[in-house]
Amino acid sequence: MKKTALFGALALALSMSVSAAELKLKELRVAIDPTYEPFTFKTPDGKPTGFDVEVAEALCAELKIKCVFVEQAWDGMIPGLKAKKYDAIVSSMSITEDRKRAVDFTGKYYNTPSRVVVKLGTAKDLPDLKGKRIGVLKASTQEAFAKGELTKLGANVVPYDAQDQVYLDLKAGRLDGTVADIVEVNKNWLAKPEGKGWGYIGPVLSDKKYFKYFGEGAGIAIRKGDTALKDALNKAIGAIRANGTWKKINDKYVPFDIWG
Numbered sequence: 001m002k003k004t005a006l007f008g009a010l011a012l013a014l015s016m017s018v019s020a021a022e023l024k025l026k027e028l029r030v031a032i033d034p035t036y037e038p039f040t041f042k043t044p045d046g047k048p049t050g051f052d053v054e055v056a057e058a059l060c061a062e063l064k065i066k067c068v069f070v071e072q073a074w075d076g077m078i079p080g081l082k083a084k085k086y087d088a089i090v091s092s093m094s095i096t097e098d099r100k101r102a103v104d105f106t107g108k109y110y111n112t113p114s115r116v117v118v119k120l121g122t123a124k125d126l127p128d129l130k131g132k133r134i135g136v137l138k139a140s141t142q143e144a145f146a147k148g149e150l151t152k153l154g155a156n157v158v159p160y161d162a163q164d165q166v167y168l169d170l171k172a173g174r175l176d177g178t179v180a181d182i183v184e185v186n187k188n189w190l191a192k193p194e195g196k197g198w199g200y201i202g203p204v205l206s207d208k209k210y211f212k213y214f215g216e217g218a219g220i221a222i223r224k225g226d227t228a229l230k231d232a233l234n235k236a237i238g239a240i241r242a243n244g245t246w247k248k249i250n251d252k253y254v255p256f257d258i259w260g
Contacts (some may be wrong), residue, residue: 009253023232027066029086030056033074035162038187038253039092055109056090058245059220060235073161075139078102081223089221092181094141096215103221108231109246111217111260113206114142116150117185118177119198126202130154132176135166142179145205146211148180165190170198179205183254217260233245 013069029151032040032048048069060067070086077089081103095105116126116134123129130153136143138159146157158175160166163184169175170195178185189195205214220237222229240246241259250258 008123023063023065023228025065025087025229027068028056028060028063028088029068029070030060030090031072031077031086031089032056033162034071035074035075036092036152036184037163039184051110051249052090052092053250054249055240055246056088058240058249059090059233059236062239063232074137075161077139078221080121081105081221084223087222087226088233092218092255093221094215095217095219096144097212097246099215099221100143102224104224104226104230105219105221106230106237108260109237110219110258111248112183112258113204114179114214115185115200115204116144116177116202117189117198118201121197122176123201126150127153129177129203132156133158133174135160135169135175137163137166138178140182141165141214145210146179148213149210167194170194183258190202 016259032052034042034048034050036050038050039052040048043049048071053069056069057067070080072080072085074091077091077093078099080086081089089103093099095108099105116129118129118132123132126149129150131258133156134146134150135158136146138161143157143159146155151157160169166175166178166180167189170189171176178189180189182200190198220233222233237246246259
């Protein structure tokens, strides 16, 4: 039975393969914001790496095409795509209705929730954030949630160009909390010495009432109407799921399954 299942998965992966010739592309220019460990970051020698980067490389391998990474500040991601600075965004961009008005998306390639993080003892639930300064990544789903929900509770929402800047100001005492992806915030704040004594408050932000902010998971953004690339990437996502490559990448960076 195991051999049969393995053969079936491999056959599915092979049937999903798409060639570069079919796409008429010599390379795929992929936008990333390398300030979002473990999804996108740089090695000490400056090489892009992380979950998103390795997924992009695996997809390019399926498409038999070269991956070229282009660094881009987060709030300029969609404008840069529309201006043809790159062909796709593989940088943990959530699929939301608002973004779908500007770009097209593949299906998801992972889905993790966000939560509010504060110094424990300073707030027990979201209404306790009144008057507190909450740092968020500019143009992110977390900013949309914070401005849509936390400002109504009296919180002061402070946008930043990169999430790592938020942590610098948490450490310096210029912020009272943040809204962040649970994998990213655990890696870059809660698991570090400076994050000792900090933790989650309020609900996991995956409830249906928050769907308008966080959407259906992270997908690959492409320009409107680029149907051939969208279809090819969707097939490639299916292929790396079927042949085990996605799981290997997942397990390298995250200690649990983040397909969602």
